[in-house]
Amino acid sequence: MALEHALLVALREQPASGLELARRFERSIGYFWHATHQQIYKVLGRMDADGWVTATAVAQSGKPDKKVYAVSAAGEGVLADWLAAPTPTEPLRSELAVKMRGASYGDRAAVLDVVRATLVDHQVRLDHYERLAKREHPTPETLTGHALDQYLVLRGGIRTERFWVEWLGEYLHAHEKAER
Amino acid sequence: MALEHALLVALREQPASGLELARRFERSIGYFWHATHQQIYKVLGRMDADGWVTATAVAQSGKPDKKVYAVSAAGEGVLADWLAAPTPTEPLRSELAVKMRGASYGDRAAVLDVVRATLVDHQVRLDHYERLAKREHPTPETLTGHALDQYLVLRGGIRTERFWVEWLGEYLHAHEKAER
DNA sequence: GTGCACATGTAACTCGTTACATGATTGG
DNA sequence: CCAATCATGTAACGAGTTACATGTGCAC
Numbered sequence: 001m002a003l004e005h006a007l008l009v010a011l012r013e014q015p016a017s018g019l020e021l022a023r024r025f026e027r028s029i030g031y032f033w034h035a036t037h038q039q040i041y042k043v044l045g046r047m048d049a050d051g052w053v054t055a056t057a058v059a060q061s062g063k064p065d066k067k068v069y070a071v072s073a074a075g076e077g078v079l080a081d082w083l084a085a086p087t088p089t090e091p092l093r094s095e096l097a098v099k100m101r102g103a104s105y106g107d108r109a110a111v112l113d114v115v116r117a118t119l120v121d122h123q124v125r126l127d128h129y130e131r132l133a134k135r136e137h138p139t140p141e142t143l144t145g146h147a148l149d150q151y152l153v154l155r156g157g158i159r160t161e162r163f164w165v166e167w168l169g170e171y172l173h174a175h176e177k178a179e180r
Numbered sequence: 181m182a183l184e185h186a187l188l189v190a191l192r193e194q195p196a197s198g199l200e201l202a203r204r205f206e207r208s209i210g211y212f213w214h215a216t217h218q219q220i221y222k223v224l225g226r227m228d229a230d231g232w233v234t235a236t237a238v239a240q241s242g243k244p245d246k247k248v249y250a251v252s253a254a255g256e257g258v259l260a261d262w263l264a265a266p267t268p269t270e271p272l273r274s275e276l277a278v279k280m281r282g283a284s285y286g287d288r289a290a291v292l293d294v295v296r297a298t299l300v301d302h303q304v305r306l307d308h309y310e311r312l313a314k315r316e317h318p319t320p321e322t323l324t325g326h327a328l329d330q331y332l333v334l335r336g337g338i339r340t341e342r343f344w345v346e347w348l349g350e351y352l353h354a355h356e357k358a359e360r
Numbered sequence: 361g362t363g364c365a366c367a368t369g370t371a372a373c374t375c376g377t378t379a380c381a382t383g384a385t386t387g388g
Numbered sequence: 389c390c391a392a393t394c395a396t397g398t399a400a401c402g403a404g405t406t407a408c409a410t411g412t413g414c415a416c
Binding site: 197198199218221222225240242243244245247 | 366368369
């Protein structure tokens, strides 16, 4: 699918080893894409075999060697082609939405608790992303090129979390009102 | 995963055959969950074997027979248990976001075109959902129980599409400005 | 009897997750 | 030398997609 391409983008930003990529996917790139180290190793192996990336063993002091991957010329071409290709519009897929819709077929109070817990979680992420934006991009008006892209995708993360907080808030509020 | 549970919710709303479920998943339930008929048949078969649903052959005039599924007592219990269980907070996963972040490693104008096309798509869906909400739920303040849940999940669909339209708009606007 | 829509499936494959395995290096 | 961390992987499985297969009933 697209993990290959997400890795190409990440490696163009900065060559890295498998574990380093996994750590990055838990942070910045993780607002919109997630991957475990196992899967990353698997895909990196295939990309290496296909000549999209090149691997270099790098010795470290105090730690075992690592294999640092960088995008090859062929990989750059693959990435450029993929970037220009149309993307099918992706459907939302939410387990929580299924629960919200089905709440009346179980214990509604329990579902409302699940919704509340999820809302808290998204509120925490929202706060985190907003602090991140303030710290990493203090003057967004001045940004251009890749730095602007990074900022705008973080904006997408913020908007996503805000969507969740507002929607779940609407759900809880409407049910409190309906109960009265 | 949770297709089982989405099917239980759909069948509690209204017993149906595999194809009818597939059609419903393309419409109302489809704002937040998608499934093809192939996958639905597979999962329905397993659910039948597990005793979560019961199948009844129904003759139709002018069409071949169909197998109508309904939730069994055991299925009701499974659904109630699942509804009360905590849901892990789901990460956003967006191929388009990867392209937006990686735009400077390819033809930026092409990426902007992809973004524009996706925006139009979401705008169309937004209009559709808003019309649907007005038609199906003209007086939302009066709703309670399952009808309220249905309305609020449709609200989630509307909010999702609005998120996309606004975010992609911000992306396009910021890049137009940066180009000047 | 041929083509079309309805209806139910199978088979092969890809993507991703979970659990487990192996080895390097260093601090105690 | 033993536990802890870093680093790289394998194996088994499950969910979902794509392509294909089979059969019914009706309109032409």
